[in-house]
Ligand SMILES: *[C@@H]1O[C@H](CO)[C@@H](O)[C@H](O)[C@H]1NC(C)=O
Ligand SMILES: *[C@@H]1O[C@H](CO)[C@@H](O)[C@H](O)[C@H]1NC(C)=O
Ligand SMILES: *[C@@H]1O[C@H](CO)[C@@H](O)[C@H](O)[C@H]1NC(C)=O
Ligand SMILES: *[C@@H]1O[C@H](CO)[C@@H](O)[C@H](O)[C@H]1NC(C)=O
Ligand SMILES: *[C@@H]1O[C@H](CO)[C@@H](O)[C@H](O)[C@H]1NC(C)=O
């Protein structure tokens with residue numbers, strides 16, 4: 001839809017011309033909240049020549065996807081001898097609603113002919129305006145009467161990370177008195193800010209709003225946010241992606257149908273929108289109205305989508321310390337954001353002051369343990385891996401020739417009688433047995449001591465807990481669901497990173 005940009009005629013108060021440096025001026029002209037003086041109550045809220053100038057915006061405003069709004073600069077110098085007709089174009093300010101100034105601030109960007117401006121667009125409260133007046137400033141544009149001609153200036157409006165902020169021109173601009181919503185008043189400054197012309201053209205009549213609203217394409221974005229120390233390397237594969245796309249498309253399509261919302265195209269899976277950390281599912285609404293109608297229903301669904309994305313449970317062991325986010329693009333006509341991660345109430349179980357952060361020792365535990373069935377017992381085997389030296393996090397733990405001294409589990413000591421012992425399977429070595437030991441009563445700590453594996457023995461080695469039938473490890477471990485907390489110790493026993501492991505779905509160690 002073509003929106004109209006209106007020029008304004010601010011009562012000229014041309015008395016003094018002052019020209020301190022432009023950067024200093026910009027700062028001088030912004031006031032903290034509640035400290036605006038109201039001395040120049042009309043936009044552009046400063047003393048400058050609003051009558052004459054070379055620059056104006058063409059009346060048409062392009063509305064593109066992703067919250068982009070583009071204006072075209074027109075240059076008109078013919079027949080004008082006033083210095084403002086030869087001035088440069090340093091800065092553009094829009095008269096905006098102060099409700100767009102949100103905390104944390106929204107990252108609003110601007111482009112000129114497709115290139116980002118050197119300095120992002122910024123909101124300010126003009127010091128001479130009344131309380132509540134606000135401007136959006138694009139500065140250091142570096143244009144002149146030649147380079148500005150037909151230059152395309154785009155604003156990319158974005159909500160902040162809490163979803164607050166202005167994402168449409170209707171929300172952003174305060175229309176001049178009598179003008180329709182969505183119309184923006186702007187002033188174009190030269191470097192000394194002597195000239196701030198709004199075009200001298202009469203505002204074009206606002207066209208009756210018969211043009212249909214633009215269609216609105218919405219992509220639901222499913223993101224996997226790994227922790228900084230990403231030992232599990234969990235990623236979406238194509239099969240998982242396709243099942244997630246199917247699920248979300250079916251779920252949102254059902255809401256669309258039951259709310260009778262007209263669509264240009266329904267949400268649908270698309271393999272080209274799959275990547276290891278991000279999946280998209282897109283559909284196109286006939287207009288923003290429909291998207292708006294669906295918002296409440298979708299907000300109720302996102303938690304179920306996240307659960308599905310996590311494979312049923314955000315606390316699954318592979319996703320230890322990951323987060324899953326469901327969102328839409330900034331400026332989408334269906335704004336959406338929901339982030340979830342596993343939040344288990346857990347205090348590190350080794351009742352001592354060892355360091356529990358993952359990655360500080362070379363020894364890690366695979367997120368799945370698996371059963372080996374014997375006649376009277378089941379061995380539950382934990383697979384050990386080792387980190388290459390450059391992946392080990394810096395800490396005081398690290399020693400050359402480190403050995404895996406012991407492993408501890410957070411386990412219910414009343415189940416001690418179920419446990420027959422441990423079997424150690426070092427990589428490339430023969431198995432051996434160890435008897436169980438426990439921490440002080442009440443600490444619920446099951447220990448496999450005297451393991452003493454080198455890095456070579458540990459990498460691909462297994463430590464198995466042998467549980468007497470009909471007991472299972474689920475009866476022993478004190479973790480969420482069938483999960484175990486497992487801790488690996490170094491020689492000094494001052495470091496004991498804790499990992500979460502769950503029962504593998506099949507008897508093989510097949511993970512994903
Ligand atoms: C702006 O608000 C402050 C504090 O509320 C007040 O002291 C001041 O007079 C107001 N200024 C204008 C121009 O209304
Ligand atoms: C935009 O960037 C390109 C590539 O850096 C450059 O060639 C072009 O001149 C730039 N345009 C403007 C208007 O600065
Ligand atoms: C600028 O915005 C203020 C509100 O902050 C409004 O009262 C005024 O009419 C606007 N002026 C123009 C010329 O758009
Ligand atoms: C996953 O899908 C993408 C895009 O369709 C394709 O390029 C890639 O080869 C696929 N990966 C696998 C492992 O099939
Ligand atoms: C989306 O909804 C439409 C209309 O009900 C349906 O034809 C289509 O199969 C749905 N797509 C998916 C993936 O559910």
Ligand SMILES: *[C@@H]1O[C@H](CO)[C@@H](O)[C@H](O)[C@H]1NC(C)=O
Pocket residue numbers: 270271272273
């Ligand atoms: C899948 O998405 C790509 C990229 O957005 C698009 O070009 C393609 O047309 C889509 N395919 C289908 C079947 O919608």
Ligand SMILES: *[C@@H]1O[C@H](CO)[C@@H](O)[C@H](O)[C@H]1NC(C)=O
Pocket residue numbers: 351352353442443
């Ligand atoms: C160990 O546990 C005991 C009993 O629960 C408690 O009194 C003690 O403070 C704990 N010690 C440490 C270092 O956490």
Ligand SMILES: *[C@@H]1O[C@H](CO)[C@@H](O)[C@H](O)[C@H]1NC(C)=O
Pocket residue numbers: 412413414415478
């Ligand atoms: C440990 O197991 C016993 C017997 O099954 C049970 O009563 C108790 O609640 C368990 N303790 C914890 C902390 O779960």
Ligand SMILES: *[C@@H]1O[C@H](CO)[C@@H](O)[C@H](O)[C@H]1NC(C)=O
Pocket residue numbers: 450451452491
């Ligand atoms: C393991 O190492 C410790 C000292 O680091 C030693 O006391 C113990 O005997 C060793 N155990 C085995 C089985 O080698």
